[in-house]
Amino acid sequence: MWFFARDPVRDFPFELSPEPPEGSSPGPWVLHRGRKKATGSPVSIFVYDVKPGSEEQTQVAKAAFKRLKTLRHPNILAYIDGLETEKCLHVVTEAVTPLGMYLKARVEAGGLKEQELSWGLHQIVKALSFLVNDCNLIHNNVCMAAVFVDRAGEWKLGGLDYMYSAQGNGGGPPRKGIPELEQYDPPELADSSGRAVREKWSADMWRLGCLIWEVFNGPLPRAAALRNPGKIPKSLVPHYCELVGANPKVRPNPARFLQNCRAPNGFMNNRFVETNLFLEEIQIKEPSEKQKFFQELSKSLDSFPEDFCRHKVLPQLLTAFEFGSAGAVVLTPLFKVGKFLSAEEYQQKIIPVVVKMFSSTDRAMRIRLLQQMEQFIQYLDEPTVNTQVFPHVVHGFLDTNPAIREQTVKSMLLLAPKLNETNLNVELMKHFARLQAKDDQGPIRCNTTVCLGKIGSYLSASTRHRVLTSAFSRATKDPFPPSRVAGVLGFAATHNLYSMSDCAHKILPVLCGLTVDPEKSVRDQAFKAIRSFLSKLESVSEDPTQLAEVEKDVHAASSPGVGGAAASWAGWAVTGMSSLTSKLIRAHPTTTPAETNAPQRSPPEGHPAPAPTSVPATPTTSSHWETQEEDKDTAEDSSPADRWDEEDWGSLEEAESVLAQQDDWSAKSQESQAGQVSHPDRKALESDWSSWEAEGSWNQGWQEPSSPVPLPEGTRLASEYNWGGNESNKGDPFAALSVRPSAQPRPDPDSWGEDNWEGLETESRQAKAELARKKREERRREMEAKRAEKKAAKGPMKLGARKLD
Numbered sequence: 001m002w003f004f005a006r007d008p009v010r011d012f013p014f015e016l017s018p019e020p021p022e023g024s025s026p027g028p029w030v031l032h033r034g035r036k037k038a039t040g041s042p043v044s045i046f047v048y049d050v051k052p053g054s055e056e057q058t059q060v061a062k063a064a065f066k067r068l069k070t071l072r073h074p075n076i077l078a079y080i081d082g083l084e085t086e087k088c089l090h091v092v093t094e095a096v097t098p099l100g101m102y103l104k105a106r107v108e109a110g111g112l113k114e115q116e117l118s119w120g121l122h123q124i125v126k127a128l129s130f131l132v133n134d135c136n137l138i139h140n141n142v143c144m145a146a147v148f149v150d151r152a153g154e155w156k157l158g159g160l161d162y163m164y165s166a167q168g169n170g171g172g173p174p175r176k177g178i179p180e181l182e183q184y185d186p187p188e189l190a191d192s193s194g195r196a197v198r199e200k201w202s203a204d205m206w207r208l209g210c211l212i213w214e215v216f217n218g219p220l221p222r223a224a225a226l227r228n229p230g231k232i233p234k235s236l237v238p239h240y241c242e243l244v245g246a247n248p249k250v251r252p253n254p255a256r257f258l259q260n261c262r263a264p265n266g267f268m269n270n271r272f273v274e275t276n277l278f279l280e281e282i283q284i285k286e287p288s289e290k291q292k293f294f295q296e297l298s299k300s301l302d303s304f305p306e307d308f309c310r311h312k313v314l315p316q317l318l319t320a321f322e323f324g325s326a327g328a329v330v331l332t333p334l335f336k337v338g339k340f341l342s343a344e345e346y347q348q349k350i351i352p353v354v355v356k357m358f359s360s361t362d363r364a365m366r367i368r369l370l371q372q373m374e375q376f377i378q379y380l381d382e383p384t385v386n387t388q389v390f391p392h393v394v395h396g397f398l399d400t401n402p403a404i405r406e407q408t409v410k411s412m413l414l415l416a417p418k419l420n421e422t423n424l425n426v427e428l429m430k431h432f433a434r435l436q437a438k439d440d441q442g443p444i445r446c447n448t449t450v451c452l453g454k455i456g457s458y459l460s461a462s463t464r465h466r467v468l469t470s471a472f473s474r475a476t477k478d479p480f481p482p483s484r485v486a487g488v489l490g491f492a493a494t495h496n497l498y499s500m501s502d503c504a505h506k507i508l509p510v511l512c513g514l515t516v517d518p519e520k521s522v523r524d525q526a527f528k529a530i531r532s533f534l535s536k537l538e539s540v541s542e543d544p545t546q547l548a549e550v551e552k553d554v555h556a557a558s559s560p561g562v563g564g565a566a567a568s569w570a571g572w573a574v575t576g577m578s579s580l581t582s583k584l585i586r587a588h589p590t591t592t593p594a595e596t597n598a599p600q601r602s603p604p605e606g607h608p609a610p611a612p613t614s615v616p617a618t619p620t621t622s623s624h625w626e627t628q629e630e631d632k633d634t635a636e637d638s639s640p641a642d643r644w645d646e647e648d649w650g651s652l653e654e655a656e657s658v659l660a661q662q663d664d665w666s667a668k669s670q671e672s673q674a675g676q677v678s679h680p681d682r683k684a685l686e687s688d689w690s691s692w693e694a695e696g697s698w699n700q701g702w703q704e705p706s707s708p709v710p711l712p713e714g715t716r717l718a719s720e721y722n723w724g725g726n727e728s729n730k731g732d733p734f735a736a737l738s739v740r741p742s743a744q745p746r747p748d749p750d751s752w753g754e755d756n757w758e759g760l761e762t763e764s765r766q767a768k769a770e771l772a773r774k775k776r777e778e779r780r781r782e783m784e785a786k787r788a789e790k791k792a793a794k795g796p797m798k799l800g801a802r803k804l805d
Contacts, residue, residue, distance in 0.1 A: 014043060137166060143214075472487045
């Protein structure tokens with residue numbers, strides 16, 4: 001039977017990189033790049049080949065192997081694994097680069113900042129302090145070749161080959177036998193008499209002075225060059241001189257040296273060092289200290305090295321969120337550090353945390369995420385957005401905090417291109433309908449209209465046809481002037497999505513009504529939009545063959561390319577409403593979209609319109625929404641809309657009486673100027689939107705405004721006249737638009753001036769107001785009877801109980 005000996009090198013779980021060695025230290029080791037076979041993670045492998053006749057060097061290498069394996073300190077090279085055979089020694093450590101190579105690469109890449117050097121030297125001195133004061137060991141090999149830098153830019157002390165005990169129980173210092181290392185020996189070692197009085201750390205502190213000189217001036221040519229500080233910073237020169245002084249007795253202890261350099265205006269007293277020291281002790285810091293630290297961290301990240309941010313700050317931020325109580329304050333620095341990551345790293349490290357953050361109930365966390373969404377939205381794929389992000393984001397539409405509602409609306413500009421058919425055309429439109437109809441903050445209603453104008457091109461053709469015209473028409477009747485402007489500009493931003501018939505019959509009548517708006521900014525935008533739509537109509541009238549080209553986008557599927565045009569048309573209010581919203585929230589936390597009595601003045605050119613000052617107004621009741629839908633009362637009694645009837649919302653008789661008295665144009669102008677919006681068109685539109693919300697069906701929502709009052713008897717349409725031209729409608733796309741059925745007999749053409757239109761209009765409004773009042777009274781009595789029946793069936797509520805929606 002044959003037995004084969006296993007090769008320990010082949011079975012070693014690490015392998016050397018085929019690249020050439022990164023360099024060899026003046027000691028016996030050669031540094032190679034390597035990786036772990038199982039995971040592929042990078043490591044550094046120090047290799048020593050045993051050669052015949054080198055027993056002394058082999059003993060030094062084995063001693064270094066043992067020291068590195070037993071010493072554990074954050075500033076000493078971290079040992080991972082090792083292999084010892086008769087032919088070689090392998091020591092596996094964290095992935096590092098020799099300090100000399102690192103400094104050269106940093107200088108070539110754009111320069112090395114002084115704060116990086118201050119922290120690196122701080123780490124080496126701290127490692128020496130640990131060895132001398134805690135372990136009673138003398139390093140005996142401090143030089144450029146004994147220092148290594150990891151991927152985060154942290155300096156690590158290695159080169160433990162010639163270390164010995166300061167107590168002398170292990171014998172004297174080992175003989176180096178390498179000329180390159182002898183120039184770092186202090187002058188007192190050349191004194192064979194041994195009369196020089198020195199401390200145990202004196203020799204290492206001299207070598208530390210040599211290292212400082214090399215860091216700032218390059219390789220040390222000879223010991224005499226230490227007399228000239230060269231490029232060493234002025235704040236460090238006095239302390240450097242103490243290290244290379246001829247009297248070893250006055251050389252400071254490493255701990256004392258750190259204390260001196262950390263004094264006010266000292267070389268190591270800067271924001272970068274303070275940040276690193278805090279991160280090293282972050283686990284034992286108080287929550288209030290962590291909050292303050294993360295709040296101030298983002299201000300400094302721009303001046304910190306990129307590697308430090310990626311490999312040291314980022315893990316601490318992720319840990320603070322995952323296991324700590326840092327909360328929303330980690331978001332700003334987290335996204336700032338995320339800019340340094342590749343797309344793959346961002347997906348692996350940041351996105352899982354961001355997705356988890358969206359499920360948080362912390363309002364500060366949610367609003368920070370919404371505000372900074374543009375920094376990470378490109379890394380979110382569509383399935384993640386639709387299944388893990390959007391379901392949590394939509395809760396912001398129902399939040400009682402206006403700031404969250406507003407930021408949620410704005411975030412839809414970024415999320416809309418990634419939403420699926422259901423989320424975009426059903427769920428999102430449902431929330432937009434409710435916000436535009438019922439939100440008590442004018443700027444939020446305005447921004448809802450703005451957002452709809454910008455994402456209109458992403459909607460399906462059927463949704464666009466059902467939603468856009470009705471939504472923008474409603475916005476033009478809003479009491480908040482910027483909302484009316486947003487409605488006009490919404491029409492303009494989506495002008496290519498309407499048929500010529502809709503432009504003539506639905507859009508232009510709405511825009512023409514705004515030409516007498518009390519706000520000049522609204523009138524100006526209305527005139528611009530009217531001219532734009534008229535030019536399209538006129539061009540098609542002149543050349544009917546252009547109709548197909550003009551209406552090519554009307555029935556087309558969602559086209560993200562059009563979104564850019566809409567954004568350029570409507571880049572007017574989303575960013576401009578933030579300050580307005582905050583002012584409105586602070587000044588008028590209970591502002592409602594109902595009637596206001598204070599007159600409004602046009603704002604100066606270039607400034608946002610101030611929020612209207614509100615006065616307590618009659619709340620809108622479900623009976624108000626349902627005045628034109630009596631046939632649905634029975635079905636809605638058991639619907640969620642009944643919750644509106646559990647409170648005493650008051651009466652609208654006063655508003656109706658005011659409405660009945662407005663029988664001329666001047667009265668209308670004064671009403672609009674005072675913020676009054678309780679006119680029939682607005683009530684009818686609100687009724688349509690409310691009924692959709694109560695029924696839970698899109699067939700009831702975003703309806704067109706209620707049909708106008710039937711024309712008085714004797715009225716003829718302009719299309720029924722012969723204006724003097726040839727009446728040939730062949731090929732004319734407007735021919736079908738000019739035919740309007742009328743149930744009334746045609747009066748004599750000469751009777752235009754004989755009718756009192758003003759009296760008829762006034763009588764019609766008074767009759768409608770009286771009819772509405774009667775219906776409300778009937779509805780109120782019915783609901784009171786129902787409430788009485790419910791209370792009798794359920795019994796009295798307990799004291800302090802509150803009925804939830």
